[in-house]
Amino acid sequence: MARNVLIVYAHQSPCSFNAALKDAAVEVLQKQGCQVTVSDLYSLNFKASATAEDVIGELKDPEHFHYGEETMLAWQEGHLSPDIMEEQKKVKAADLIIFQFPMYWFSVPAIMKGWIDRVLTQGFAFTFQAMYNNGIFKEKKAMLSFTTGASQSMYSPAGLNGDLNVTLWPLQNGVLHFCGFQVLAPEISYSPGYCPPEARTQILNSWRKRLEGLWTEKPLTFTPCELFNLSFQGGFMLKDEVQAAQAKKKYGLTVGHHLGKPIPPNNQIKADD
Template sequence: MNVLIVLAHPEPRSFNAALAARACDVLRQAGHQVEVSDLHALKFKAVLDADDFSGEREDAEFLRVDREQTHAHSSGGLAADIVAEQEKLSRADLVILQYPMWWFGMPAILKGWADRVFTRGFAYVPGRKYDTGMFRGKRAMVSVTTGTSADTYAPDGIDGDILDILWPVHNGLLRYSGFEVLQPFVSYMPRRLTPEEREAELDRFAQHVLADVPRLFFHPQEDYGPEERLRPGVIARSGFQHNTDR
């Protein structure tokens, strides 16, 4: 199996970096091929702009991102750093996103990686999303650290259910582009761990990575009507979705 780990933390000695390193080690020991994109070490450009398009533009006067991405993908005009990450994604059977929860979302550098690498034409096209997404057959998993406790991310916690917080990544990025999304790994408040607890948490992650991790549930296409809303009688079971007649 080919695995891509995308690490988004600016400190090489961080717990996020340690988690990524442990996953890399145990996966390689198990015989898998592993690539790591350490976005800060790569000095990956987070901002999508006109410099993403190295070839002749479709419209040099007005930057419409979706059209320019499609044109650049088909004509070989994407910037080299984008192409390098797309090649890693193409090789990967499993993608692990490793990052700290900042302001209830991904760090800017990882959001920028998604903005720039998941281009139209490569990661999605009209009519190819969710069940029929471009990355159908690949798996993806989020591994995230938090600054607050598991209680705050409980369904009745002040921060909200962790799966709801992760919905934009799980559904809006990964499932949208066709991935089978695995149950996330969440390390709550790692900064408060003792050295012994830290090692135990790293071991827990190693076991999670090597296990047959359950898939998150997403409603299949047949549960939706022509307006892409859940059909009457289908009980909402995933993420932020809820039935409006209840």
């Protein structure tokens, strides 16, 4: 059975390096027999802002509009706006989602953030009973593929921009892992705008080679929900015995759950060996 891949793509120019990375992914994955769909957000003129217009029909509480509650109800009743429903169909069909974008202000472009805000609605993408490693999309894979304006050294723990592992934590843990995705290590193309042509060719060839074995890659490691007291009484904190077991270890569990210790090296960039 053919695998389905969705590429959520955010760049304005078809001549960009992001476009080249996207095209390489389409080419290699289709050669593997995958069904590849590209959501070109700029070509779609995808609406970035999450507003009451995303609900078709009457609101539950028009006097005090709550986006999360209203869109969850609209999803349940099939009353979300057509552009959201179309993207949700693509997500539902996908075995793998690749987010292809240039890093803007240490995050995704606004149009892609709008896709995240609007498409990954409560009920469809998560509930507060089904999240993280028990999440709705736990059978699906997802990954970031992005370009930077700065060099790799600038995103190191001693670099001017700081540790990229910290930068990626909100997207990879707070969005993808929260929805249950198995998060593959990101594909990072450092500073292609300042690279000579032969270096850009090498980056593309490396991406193509990785894509050939992508389905067998081990996902990044996150702390499972079972290690936490999942109640208001327990404060949703790591269990006492877990914290005690970690006391003598050099590193914390993850970038986010560092327990006041050094962050595990490359926790958000490479899978554990």
